[in-house]
Structures are given as structure tokens and as C-alpha cells.
Amino acid sequence: MVIIEAAGAGFSAGADLLEDLPEDFDAGREIEERIKPTFMAIMNAPKPYIAAVNGGAVxxxxxxxxxxxxxxxxxxxxxxxxxxxxxxxxxxxxxxxLVRQIGRKRAFDILTGGQRITAQECHALGLVNAVVAPDELSKAARERARNLADKPWRGVAFAKQAVGQAALLSVGDLMSLEARLQSEAFASEEFRAAAQAFRSARP
Structure with missing residues (x-):
């Protein structure tokens, strides 16, 4: 599990607009070569990433x-x-x-509105999983990480893969992906051990 959190008072202030940029600076190239690979690595990694947002994310x-x-x-x-x-x-x-989470019209409104979206509003929109007291944020993130770490890693990784592909595939193609993942899961020693433990725990 990987937890991303800030050491300071805010999660991320966005791009530094006061920075003196070289004349040949290309924002698009910066996105393609630095930001995109980092974000795609997070989304495509088998291990879960947890963001702990304190203060502002801009x-x-x-x-x-x-x-x-x-x-x-x-x-x-x-x-x-x-x-x-x-x-x-x-x-x-x-x-x-935003479009996949809240729809095109609300996404456009938020992207052009320029207003702060409070923690409570983010939670109501489904943009964050939970809102916690500032002094409990780091602890809450670690509790989530421990909860995931206690589960068979294959089940967590496969859930991430299926959820990540759900927005890109048709329902039929997604079910085929789930079938392939399930075949691999059923054949694993990890599943056999978990199933045996489940049977042993039943009254």
C-alpha cells in the first residue's frame, strides 16, 4: 500500500505560477513526460494508493x-x-x-466555476471516500492501508484492475476480464488457504 500525504499545511498548491520559466518551456511536454507517467503509474499499479488530503488540493x-x-x-x-x-x-x-464521477454538466460547472469544493461537498459528490478531523487524517489513512494489507493481495489487486477497466470496457468485455481474473484467482494457493480458513471459522 502507498499513502500519499503532504508534510506541510496543504496537499498540493498546483503549478508554481510565480516560478520563472525558461523561454522554451512547453507545458504540454511537461504533462506528457512527467505528470502523465506518474499518474498512470498510480492508476495501473497493482497495489492500492491512498491519498490523504490535508488543506487544499489545487x-x-x-x-x-x-x-x-x-x-x-x-x-x-x-x-x-x-x-x-x-x-x-x-x-x-x-x-x-470528474465526468465519470459526477457527469458532464456538473464537471463543466466545477471546472469553470473556480470555487472551492469543501470536504463535505467532495464527499457528497463521491470525490473522496471519507472526511475526518485534521488531526486524525494520517491515522485514518494508515488504518485503511492496514485493512487492505490484511486481505489477500490478489483479491485487492484484481478489484483495482476491474474497477479501473470498468469505465473503459463494455459490460460484456468487463465480465470477460472478470472471468479471466477469477480463473487465475481460483487456481492460486492464496485462495485455497483463504477458503480453508473461512470453512474452519464457520460454526
Missing amino acids: GVGCGLAMACDLTLMASDGFFLFAFAGLGLAPDGGTSWH
Whole structure:
């Protein structure tokens, strides 16, 4: 399990707009060569990633939090999609995540509105899994990680793979993927041990 959290007062302030950029700086190339590979690695990794969002997640920081498999947010945290107000395009996969989570119209409203989305609003929209007290955030993230670590790793990895592909495949193709994963799971020693333990625990 991997937990992504900030050491400071905020999860991510987004791009540093005050930084002196070289004349040949290409934002698109930066996204393709640095941001995209990192975020895709998180989404495609077999192990779960947990984001613990304290304070604000701004711009591409929202994309990082949403790329994770579980996202916990402190009660004083927020998302801020500031792209449109700066004349920028959304990036970091934010539009992909928002459209699939809340639909095209609400995604457009959030991406162009420029307002802070509070922790409570993020939870109501399904953008985060839970809202916790700021001083409990790190502990809550570690409890989630321990809960996942206690389960057979193959079951957790296969759940992540199926959920990740669900937005991309037809229901028929997804069921075929599930069938392939289930064949591999049933043939594993891990499943046999878990099934035996389950049978032994029954009254």
C-alpha cells in the first residue's frame, strides 16, 4: 500500500505560477513526460494508493488525489480547480475523473466555476471516500492501508484492475476480464488457504 500525504499545511498548491520559466518551456511536454507517467503509474499499479488530503488540493493536485484508489480528506480540506480562471486547460486527468464521477454538466460547472469544493461537498459528490478531523487524517489513512494489507493481495489487486477497466470496457468485455481474473484467482494457493480458513471459522 502507498499513502500519499503532504508534510506541510496543504496537499498540493498546483503549478508554481510565480516560478520563472525558461523561454522554451512547453507545458504540454511537461504533462506528457512527467505528470502523465506518474499518474498512470498510480492508476495501473497493482497495489492500492491512498491519498490523504490535508488543506487544499489545487489544480493538478486534484488530479493526483483523484488518481488514487482511496481518497481521505481532512474536514478543513478542499479541492480547487483553478484552471479556467487562469485561462488554462484542465490537466492531470481532472476532466476524465470528474465526468465519470459526477457527469458532464456538473464537471463543466466545477471546472469553470473556480470555487472551492469543501470536504463535505467532495464527499457528497463521491470525490473522496471519507472526511475526518485534521488531526486524525494520517491515522485514518494508515488504518485503511492496514485493512487492505490484511486481505489477500490478489483479491485487492484484481478489484483495482476491474474497477479501473470498468469505465473503459463494455459490460460484456468487463465480465470477460472478470472471468479471466477469477480463473487465475481460483487456481492460486492464496485462495485455497483463504477458503480453508473461512470453512474452519464457520460454526
